Amino acid sequence: MNSRKIAPALLFSGLTILAGCDSNAGYEDLSRFMDESRARPTGRIEPLPQFTPYEAFTYSASGMRSPFDKPIKVQLVRKQKVQSDIRPDLDRVKQYLENFAFDAFAMVGTLSDDNGFFALLSMDGGVHRVRVGDYLGRNHGRIIGITDSEVQVIEIVESGLDNWVERPRTLSLSGS
DSSP: OHHHHHHHHHHHHHHHHHHHTOTTTTOHHHHHHHHHHHHSOOOOOOOOOOOOOOOOOOOOOTTSOOTTSOOOOOOOOOOOOOOOSOOOOTTSOOOGGGGSOGGGOEEEEEEEETTEEEEEEEETTEEEEEOTTOEETTTTEEEEEEOSSEEEEEEEEEEETTEEEEEEEEEEBOOO
């Protein structure tokens, strides 16, 4: 008797499954869209635009003064034929701080101990201790005086063909 009840249930479930496999059930709108899309005329793709070729640029002002550096004030003076005895000591061993431009330094303080009075100069994130007689800057700058608020330096610069002059410079204490 159990097989008589199971057979109609299997038959009903089989018919339900076959009805779900109907190829046209629920896809009428999709079939209509595909037919409309195929019926439209095909378009033409426009060619790519023509681009001008890249031209390389060579920067030729690399040897000139940086536009971000402060310009040095130069006063025109009549040329004098006077020879001076001022000359830098080119045989002297250069100190570390002579490898940097004078404008790279900033005075940040002073220090004194049993060995003397020192100035503290900041440059590129580091602080350097200097005293009178030390050299700094690229123009043979020698420290001639240190006070609480400034460092006095004398630079020896070339003013013409084999002629040198002394130029005073100062580094003032930076406000923090």
